[in-house]
Amino acid sequence: MVWANLNPASSSRGTITGMGEFEELVLAAAPSIEALIPAEPAAELGRYQPRQWSGPQYGTPAQRALDDFPGLTAERLLGALELGVAKLTLTAPENVVSDLRPIPDGSTFSLLSYGGQSALKEPVTMVAAVHPGAIELITEQVRATAALLDLSDAAGDEDAVVAKHGAAHLALAVAVSAAVLRRLGSPTSVNPSAVIGIAIGVTALLLPGIPKPPAYAQALLQKRRDEYKGLSWSPSVPVSDHQFLFVEEPSLSQADFTATGLVAAVDTGFAVRTGLAEGAIGVMSEVVLDPPSDPETRHWDEVAEISFTAVNGDARLGHGTMPPWPGEFRVRVSARGRDGDDDEAYELLIWPAPYAEPLVHKKTDKVGHRLRGEPEPERTIAPEAGLRWLADLLGEAATVTIITGLDVDDVVDDFEEDSIVIEIDGGVVVVEDNNYVGSNQETLERLSRNGKAASFFWNVNALTTLSFARAGEVIAAEEPWEEAEFGDDPEVVAALDGLDFGDWRHTNAKGITAVTRFTGSELPRDDLTDAIEELLST
DSSP states (O other), rough: OOOSSSSSGGGOOOOTTTOOOHHHHHHHHHHHHTTOOOHHHHHHHHHHHOOOOOOOOOOOOHHHHHHHHHHHHHHHHHHHHHHHHTOOOOOOOGGTTTOOOOOOOOHHHHHHGSSOOOTTTTHHHHHHHSSSTHHHHHHHHHHHHHHTTOTTTTOOOOOHHHHHHHHHHHHHHHHHHHHHHHOOOOTTOOHHHHHHHHHHHHHHHHHGGSSTTTHHHHHHHHHHHHHHOOOEEEEEEEEEETTTESSSSSOOOOOOOTTTSEEEEEEEEEEEEEHHHOOOEEEEEEEOOOOOOOOOOOOOHHHHHHEEEEEOOOOEEETEEOOOEEEEEEEEEEOTTTTSOOOOEEEEEEEOOOOOOOOOOOEHHHHHHHHTTTOOOOOOGGGGGGEEEEEEEHHSSSEOOOOOOHHHHHHHHGTTTTOOEETTEEEEEEEEEEEOOGGGHHHHHHHTTTTTEEEEEOOOOOOOOEEETTTEEEEEEOOOOOOOOOOOOOOHHHHHHHHHHHHTTTHHHHHHHHHHHHOOOOHHHHHHHHHEEEHHHO
16 A cells, blocks of 8 residues: 655645645645545445433543444544554644643553553543643644535545545544644654544544535435335324325415316425315325326225426425425325215325326215316215214224024123123124124024024224024125125125125124124114223223
């Protein structure tokens, strides 16, 4: 390895106008020191952000910064610089160190108690004790001289620019540290490890507050773009005046929803029209890089898509963001519950695409029709709507069983003690919280001996079973979904009529509805609500 030009005496650089002798000295030496610093640890130093210091305020700020800086990276920098620093002859002018206090008597011997420190930290601790004020002086000299560094020519990708940032400032700190400590002249001060350790600590202390080179912002943006693979997230977003916004910055642009009744482009993003007037709402959001397939509309009331323009590419919704680049994008918005007859929810799907006209894939709610200027549709009430209260009350795992032809005394022994057993007209309803006795086929056969028995079971893993029994025989027992085969028994067919198990919304209410239809029963809402709330509270 060539060590030439490590010392300003061998540099051909001319006088720097408007600069003191010391600043000129260290800036002339810094490029040759910088050439010794590997790119990877230089980049780590260039990106370094210190943690909030919560420990004791010992030593100097630069010593604490050295302690906080990653040890393995510091050791790599020591290995790269140690031989070169040992050859440096940089010496600060006498006036630079003239205000330092004299070496205190006995300081060298008092340091014998500092055992177990690293190869960098122990020499730095020695300098702090033998030369009080030296590390602070080096820190302030680096701070002042760093303002003279010109990194406007830094170029390349983010790694290259941030490595240049770290290496240039560390090289400057090494030059200042070496020059000051050489002028002090003690064996402690000329230790290369002390020079490098102080330089790393000072750089780690100061660099987070020094702006990165002009090229860094664009390089970082390009890195984000290169690494972006799409994103999915589910934020809770604020709703104001019946809409939420996905924009880069607020504006006075008013959304015009007449084209889709759901979504409209605004300055730097788009707005979505909600049924909710004010508050917050959950939004499933996804950004993909390729055009999606045709939408799945079955689970939604309205589905529409529009084009919009990203000006910078930093629009944010909750903790998720748009792709980090400007350009034309397409958003598909799916909505349900805007009329207030269902749980209101939204889904956003965003992808890069050239401008295209707005497109409405599905339009069934009243809000959308009003906004588009269309006659409001007649909304049919779903068969399961009347039993959503029970499914919601029971939560994520339960079994509801209805038995006809028996009374409470006839069935109570078949279930766990914590089951709710209530007499109804013509039979009994049993509700199990997180149990599943009522879904057992042998139990259903026994319970249906004098009539009918039917049950619906569901659990936290979304497993379900819908069972029908009559006259001591199970007629059908399946997990209800679109293609499930329940057979052609007329009473089972009638129980399932109009219940769309292909639409996963309110599946549990649909299952309970089928049970009540098959048994011809009505459930006592007040009695069941009181009993379930009491059970769940214990």
